[in-house]
Amino acid sequence: MTEKSRKTAAQLPSRGLPAGAWVDNREEIILHVPTPFSFTQNLHYLSRAKDECLYQIENDRLYKAIPIAGQTPVVEIRAEEDAHLHIRFLGDATPTADVRARVAEYVYDWFDLGTNLAPFYDMAQKDALLKGAVDSFYGLRNMGIPDLFEAMSWGILGQQINLTYAYTLKRRLVENFGRSVMCEGKTYWVFPAPETIAERTVQDLAVLRMTAKKCEYLIGAAQLIVEGKLSKELLWDGGDYQNAEKTLVNIRGIGPWTANYVLMRCLRMPSAFPIDDVGLHNAIKYVQGTDRKPTKAEIVALSRHWTSWESYATFYLWRFLY
Incomplete structure (x- = not known):
């Protein structure tokens, strides 16, 4: 590893598990979930795509194969009173302790459990566009794409x-x-x-x-x-x-929308803001009850209080569309 990569790896925000955040029972992992959190809201988001092929939802339980360190454990994820996520390993073989830990970290990152949503909720309650969203979809997390x-x-x-x-x-x-x-x-x-x-x-x-x-x-x-x-x-x-x-936009085929989408869903940069997103425009139109989509200048004005929460504001507004 180069000195540059050592530096950036150290600066990468920790998506790992804080002390006491999980219990390893070998066949099942228990993740302690911060508030606000609603497994139902997050499951509803995941179930919006009928042609999704990377996970399955059945009886309020989520099933997924997670590639980790050359292994591919299949897990069942369920909630218990929105205070814990239970991650059960399916099949005959129990993964090693290292793989179990990395699966726990993957799920923790996937559900964005490391983000403190209290400041976002405080801001959103005072925002005309967002108040209805946080009231309606309380506990929704920015379900990410860790890879x-x-x-x-x-x-x-x-x-x-x-x-x-x-x-x-x-x-x-x-x-x-x-x-x-x-x-x-x-x-x-x-x-x-x-x-x-x-x-x-x-x-x-x-x-x-x-x-x-x-x-x-x-x-x-x-x-x-x-x-x-x-x-x-x-x-x-x-x-x-x-x-x-800038790094992403300089890649062939990656424009501002794609760059901000990646920074929002994978890097979890709170300021990522796909301002040109058609879904965002439609969501604002819906909330405002108007017949036309907002202009970019209008979105800039509407989002002036969203500083450092643009990604979550966008994610919550998208939720009105399904």
Whole structure:
């Protein structure tokens, strides 16, 4: 590891588990959940996509295969009175202690349990656009995408198309280039590793039936990650949002919307703000009860009190759309 990477890794905000945040019972992990938190609200968010292929929801329980250190444990996640998340390992083999710890960290990050939402709620209660959102969706967390390549891929796939078709493209990508594991009679899919896509050609990705440009962008992003030129640690670089946004925008195929989406959902930079997002515009239109979408200047004015909470404000407003 270079001196630069050692520095940035040390500065990366800890998404790890604070002392006392979890209990390891081998076959099951118990995560202590901070308030405010609502498993129902977060599950509702996750269930909005009927064509999702990377997790399954059944009987208010969440199932997912999580690739960790060469292993792929399958877990069931359920809540107990919104005070704890129970993570149960499925199948016959119990993962090692290190893998169990990393699974706990993954879920902790996925649900954004390391963020103190109290200041956001205090601000939102005084904001005309956000008050209804925090009252209606109390306990919702910014459900993230912990893996950088998956987050970038989702941003690229979703460019200039509707959400339904974006999920169709994601399923094609996963089922053609990802891998699957069988557990207790069910199939669980894992997102393609950047190494898999980096060695492909545009012709190889023709099966996805998306534009050649998007194929090129996807391959290019994978190659940067494989070559060590792009990582969460390098993007964080001391928490400078503007530098991180600039780094991403300088990548071919990554515009301001995709950059801010990645910084919002993967890096958890609170100031990330996809201000040009159509969904955000529609949500503001809905809350205001108007017949037209707001202009960019109007959004800037409306968001003047959201400083350092732009990402959460956006996430909560999106919730009105489903």
